[in-house]
Amino acid sequence: MSSVGRSGCNPQYTIEPGDAPLVLTSKFDISLDELNDANLNTPDWPAFYAGRQISLPPPDGCDAADAPD
Numbered sequence: 001m002s003s004v005g006r007s008g009c010n011p012q013y014t015i016e017p018g019d020a021p022l023v024l025t026s027k028f029d030i031s032l033d034e035l036n037d038a039n040l041n042t043p044d045w046p047a048f049y050a051g052r053q054i055s056l057p058p059p060d061g062c063d064a065a066d067a068p069d
Contacts, residue, residue, distance in 0.1 A: 009062035010055070017050045030057050
């Protein structure tokens with residue numbers, strides 16, 4: 001079961017076993033560039049492992065002012 005938290009304009013996701021960047025792009029209908037951009041401030045990005053919490057891009061309708069720094 002997917003673990004997505006902090007709803008609204010700053011969604012977070014906990015990586016699960018079997019996840020990979022391209023798996024998440026398909027699961028959340030986002031591009032790899034959007035995933036990378038959402039994690040510019042994530043320490044040690046693009047290290048990708050189960051249990052790690054990462055950011056997802058803000059959903060449509062979020063203002064830039066509402067998006068994470």
